[in-house]
Amino acid sequence: MALDDRKLDVLRAIVEDYVATQEPVGSKSLVERHQLGVSPATVRNDMAVLEEEGYIRQPHTSAGRVPTDRGYRLFVDRLSTVKPLSPAERRAIERFLVGAVDLDDVVHRTVRLLAQLTRQVAVVQYPSLARSTVRHLELVPISTTRLMVVMIANTGRVEQRVVDLPAPIDEAQVTTLRRLTNEKLCGSKLADTPPLVQALVDESAPELSAATVALSTVLLETLVERHEERVALAGTANLTRGGLLDFQGSLRPILEALEEEVILLKLIGEVEPITRVRIGDENEIDNLRSTSIVSTGYGPGVTIVGGLGVLGPTRMDYPGTIATVRAVARYVGEMLAQN
């Protein structure tokens, strides 16, 4: 059965009221608080249809209605209009992000800002190495048989690893190796480096070849194969808002999921600039079936280098959250573009 406009209005009103009050909403209070132009009895009939279609449900027989995941989905897709941010919010974003001293700082400020603005759990992925290009590789001798390799990416990320060398190496050789690796790899995307690293090994002088192999192994293994993604998290305290009514009483599974970087990356590691909204059961992670996640990609200009987003109860202010997440992503992109 097709839902006419008024039924959609009723659904929208239910979602808005429930999000605001956190209490099942009944037909009477609905007509009181919204200009629906009909009587409670009519609304009740509409509600019955909406329930039959699976958009709302009754927690118990004599209670009001609550949106289902499907109801929220319809609301997000068709019924909500994106709330523009208030000037105060815009200013807050700018003030908060300006003055960051390095990438770590940008990411930390961003994640805290996002948590604060949305009053939910915020997650920000560091710019992905796979989508970065190499700006510089530095080799620092630690001992004659150990080398620290420091990679600086164009996104500002800095990664370091220690390489154990099979044989001692002297200053001059380190210098040569440094020059060679930089010549080969600088400016190339990290995802494209494997053939270049191979070429490096092939072309290296005999006396350096053992060291080059060791170095290339580390580069490939730790930076490319298991691409080292990182995330920052903030606002877990916000999970306790709504006094355990959300999340069916137990924070445990959610906190557990949030400790797994792999899971967080799955949630917000976006490749596309679109904003994704995952509502309750739509989520792939079992522990998070009682939550909703709003995520989007960010990057300087049009390219996306990482993702960010927030996690909260399915009962969340979707329009506001979506607007905030998008705005923060845009500002972060601008910050990155400046560097």
Added chain:
Amino acid sequence: MALDDRKLDVLRAIVEDYVATQEPVGSKSLVERHQLGVSPATVRNDMAVLEEEGYIRQPHTSAGRVPTDRGYRLFVDRLSTVKPLSPAERRAIERFLVGAVDLDDVVHRTVRLLAQLTRQVAVVQYPSLARSTVRHLELVPISTTRLMVVMIANTGRVEQRVVDLPAPIDEAQVTTLRRLTNEKLCGSKLADTPPLVQALVDESAPELSAATVALSTVLLETLVERHEERVALAGTANLTRGGLLDFQGSLRPILEALEEEVILLKLIGEVEPITRVRIGDENEIDNLRSTSIVSTGYGPGVTIVGGLGVLGPTRMDYPGTIATVRAVARYVGEMLAQN
């Protein structure tokens, strides 16, 4: 009034039972589960004294007794014997820490290990910069007026900052600057660098002096003055064990406190190798008055470069926790010494 040995035995039994069962313990069950050699009535008399002295209390009139913070304190100071770790635990620690590829990895593995072994919230401070020495300073030009300075410390920490230069600088000048800074600063403790940095500025060639000032400002401000300490956190999900009975029902203040790096540093940023135990109200942070913290310093050899510890309910297994925290700290120290 002095407490005789049996009263201390009773207190120890109460603490142990309460930690195990999480329920107020009565005189009858106490004599059943421990060989006290006296009757419940006698125990009751002892309990009355212990309560008068403030070591235990009754949640309500007709309930058993529960240790107070003061009772735990006495238990920790005089009644508990340190539990040696099981061989299985020792093996677990070694297996878990071996194979870390860099400092980040060591810290992350450590904090997760600690959370897992103690089943509590774990916190690990990165080796303090203030107590590290400079191994190498690398300058990487980003543009003609921007320089990224990467500092590598002997503890494995790598910090980077971007320096905005007042005037363009060319390759050769960067090389000179790099050589000068390394000559001056390498090998010195970061805390001791201010005069050295000043000397660097004073002695630099006129055409480099502007750049040197900019560089030194960044070095001093971001690395020395607000000494950049970092911490890692894991196991927040463990706060939900004991189903909200601990922590008087609300996790909120605790989660909030755990989000503040400054607070975490205050808790575990140790300078001395001793193990500290803060019990409930002894804690300086208001939000954490319902928790206990066991912390200790770690470092290669005898010097301490950072702190680590765990946070849990005052009702925690102190002997076991203390033993685990110490053991992990020792192993981490060994790991660091190897590098």
Added chain:
DNA sequence: GACTGGCACTCGCTACAGTCGAGTGCCAGA
């Protein structure tokens, strides 16, 4: 045909009374 007012019904919530039992404090006696 769509909407409305009215009415009977459901059922969670709260308050209250009653019972049970773990645990206590105290006291007299060994």
Added chain:
DNA sequence: TCTGGCACTCGACTGTAGCGAGTGCCAGTC
């Protein structure tokens, strides 16, 4: 000094009753 016994306290649990928000249905109206 310790012990057994006894009266007492009070939280936890159970069952009952009344309240009220909210529903579904139906007959009547525009």
